[in-house]
Amino acid sequence: MMVSSYFPEIERSPSEEIKKFQESKLHQQLLYLSANSKFYADLFERNKININSINFIEDLVHIPPTTKEDLQQRNEEFICVPKQSIIDYITTSGTLGDPVTFAMTDKDLDRLAYNEAISFTCADGSPSDIYQLMTTIDRRFMAGLAYFMGIRLMGAGVVRVGNGMPEFQWDTIRRINPSSIIAVPSFILKIIEYAEANKIDYLNSSIRKAVCIGEPLRNTDFSLNTLGRRITEKWPIKLYSTYASTEMGTSFTECGQGIGGHHHPELIIVEFLDENDQPVPESECGEVTITTLGVEGMPLLRFKTGDVCFRYTAPCKCGRTTMRLGPVIGRKNQMIKYKGTTLYPPSLYDILDNIDFISNYVVEVFTNEIGTDEILIHAGSKTPIFIKEKDIKDHFRAKLRVAPLIKFETDETIQRMQFPESTRKPIKFIDNRDKSKHN
Numbered sequence: 001m002m003v004s005s006y007f008p009e010i011e012r013s014p015s016e017e018i019k020k021f022q023e024s025k026l027h028q029q030l031l032y033l034s035a036n037s038k039f040y041a042d043l044f045e046r047n048k049i050n051i052n053s054i055n056f057i058e059d060l061v062h063i064p065p066t067t068k069e070d071l072q073q074r075n076e077e078f079i080c081v082p083k084q085s086i087i088d089y090i091t092t093s094g095t096l097g098d099p100v101t102f103a104m105t106d107k108d109l110d111r112l113a114y115n116e117a118i119s120f121t122c123a124d125g126s127p128s129d130i131y132q133l134m135t136t137i138d139r140r141f142m143a144g145l146a147y148f149m150g151i152r153l154m155g156a157g158v159v160r161v162g163n164g165m166p167e168f169q170w171d172t173i174r175r176i177n178p179s180s181i182i183a184v185p186s187f188i189l190k191i192i193e194y195a196e197a198n199k200i201d202y203l204n205s206s207i208r209k210a211v212c213i214g215e216p217l218r219n220t221d222f223s224l225n226t227l228g229r230r231i232t233e234k235w236p237i238k239l240y241s242t243y244a245s246t247e248m249g250t251s252f253t254e255c256g257q258g259i260g261g262h263h264h265p266e267l268i269i270v271e272f273l274d275e276n277d278q279p280v281p282e283s284e285c286g287e288v289t290i291t292t293l294g295v296e297g298m299p300l301l302r303f304k305t306g307d308v309c310f311r312y313t314a315p316c317k318c319g320r321t322t323m324r325l326g327p328v329i330g331r332k333n334q335m336i337k338y339k340g341t342t343l344y345p346p347s348l349y350d351i352l353d354n355i356d357f358i359s360n361y362v363v364e365v366f367t368n369e370i371g372t373d374e375i376l377i378h379a380g381s382k383t384p385i386f387i388k389e390k391d392i393k394d395h396f397r398a399k400l401r402v403a404p405l406i407k408f409e410t411d412e413t414i415q416r417m418q419f420p421e422s423t424r425k426p427i428k429f430i431d432n433r434d435k436s437k438h439n
């Protein structure tokens, strides 16, 4: 069998070799940062860090992690190159209001293209594929451009439709006959609905697979979550989940086995940290903390993504020996400690999405009189007469072993809670916890 040039040998190497390989790259990255990054040179100096003493991945724990607030407050100090070397400017939404700018050099764009070429290859892609891009390529985003460049590098075809416009999407599928779509999973549901409403024979279309971005598709046991199931029950195409962010400039993409996003050791180091920024053992989930490798414009060292995941290190049937990243189980700051169980809102959403008589909902967390987290589900229903509180609680007990408080509201009341003035994305989670009682 011919191995694709975008299936690098390091991804098939023993784990000790991958670690050594990463450590040599880490050394170069540290030298680069101390010479070119104002933020990191300052961080090393203030914390008396001798970068020559950071030789192993385990040594990284001696360097304080970088937070989203650092990126926002000291944005300029992260940029390692003169302005004339910057080609592409990208922004991400900051946590404190203003967006954070990312500067990409020519070499960074090549790195990004390479990342996508190896990621699409991992997701069973080949030069014979044609991808229909259902995400935007402009608007200061990284992803759409990265996909285009990666597909081009891999030698496959691409048709750039952009997001939305179901009619235009189907027209393109009919004309170009792409084999694959790149889309946000909830948008796939929308185009299925559109096809059904307009009698489009989508089951016999050319689409065989979808590279899914932005939303998780799987539960922690890798079975499809409600969203993933809703898509495949209607439209039996193969779904590949991916996880990526602008800060990482790297994707974790599933192979055909669908058991976690594969790590690309050439591009990024990943650590999993607990609440005190200490590494967690492999059996526990931790905050994904990344160090970019080979980035020129705005490299990051121990950047805390805020996403909590499990990791898996057993070799995969696809031939890769790299670590696999499980689905994001939640945001670090949304962790709920409830009756001895640690929960994240997405696990609650998944249950609520599965109860057909609940039409919409908002999950509220607050601090109760004994100072612990309490969960109150505001559930809306179109048929309030037949509300079955016990049924709902049973669903929760079956999945999570605990049942939250439930308050029934009308559909309209929930709608108003989800869309207070000037919000476009529905609010599903309200955190009313007394922060002084948490550390």
Ligand SMILES: [Zn+2]
Pocket (backbone or CB within 6 Å): 254, 255, 256, 257, 262, 316, 317, 318, 319, 320
């Ligand atoms: Zn695999």
